[in-house]
Amino acid sequence: MSNSKRHLPVTLVLLFDRDKDQILLGLKKRGFGKNKWNGFGGKLVPGETVLQAAMREMEEESGVLVEESDMIKCALLKLENQNEVLEIHVFKAYNWRGNPIETEEMAPKWFSTKSIPYEDMWQEIRIWLPQVLAGKAIIFHALFETNTPELMVDDNWAVMTDYELEVVDFI
Numbered sequence: 001m002s003n004s005k006r007h008l009p010v011t012l013v014l015l016f017d018r019d020k021d022q023i024l025l026g027l028k029k030r031g032f033g034k035n036k037w038n039g040f041g042g043k044l045v046p047g048e049t050v051l052q053a054a055m056r057e058m059e060e061e062s063g064v065l066v067e068e069s070d071m072i073k074c075a076l077l078k079l080e081n082q083n084e085v086l087e088i089h090v091f092k093a094y095n096w097r098g099n100p101i102e103t104e105e106m107a108p109k110w111f112s113t114k115s116i117p118y119e120d121m122w123q124e125i126r127i128w129l130p131q132v133l134a135g136k137a138i139i140f141h142a143l144f145e146t147n148t149p150e151l152m153v154d155d156n157w158a159v160m161t162d163y164e165l166e167v168v169d170f171i
């Protein structure tokens, strides 16, 4: 990986209802990743830690409050294209306050963990999410090719050309 590329940290929170074996996903209503299902998260604001950003974005996008102590770090995704490395800090949570509501950015929906809508999600999720569902902590590094216009499917994240997935004890 090139260290000279811009590294952009963002957060992603996955909420699990253990009793019902369900995961909360949101359909992105606008901007980057519009019409894709994903967890809840986004960019850090200046002065914020990754954990603070994860809590804030979760509440802003879903109306659900997850306490800091209930955020469990479960994955670090390093998604690299020609220009930058998107570093996605992924947390899972089993405890929260409030009920999910539709917001300006996301329309939430509970899914059985056995029927995740992978076909309507970012392409790399189907590779790493099953590991997280199995209770593993992972570091995932993927390379994306962006200069093949005829293959462009996801804006700047056209085609994943290679990846490594490492199961780790902690992140």
Ligand SMILES: COc1nc(N)nc2c1ncn2[C@H]1C[C@H](O)[C@@H](COP(=O)(O)OP(=O)(O)OP(=O)(O)O)O1
Pocket (backbone or CB within 6 Å): 010, 011, 012, 013, 031, 032, 033, 038, 039, 040, 041, 042, 043, 044, 079, 086, 088, 122, 124, 125, 157
């Ligand atoms: C490129 O592939 C991606 N894969 C996955 N799994 N998740 C992604 C990918 N690209 C973005 N995301 C996720 C990571 C974050 O949770 C959000 C970023 O969303 P956004 O760019 O809208 O960030 P915000 O801070 O909410 O943006 P604005 O407030 O400026 O709208 O998407």
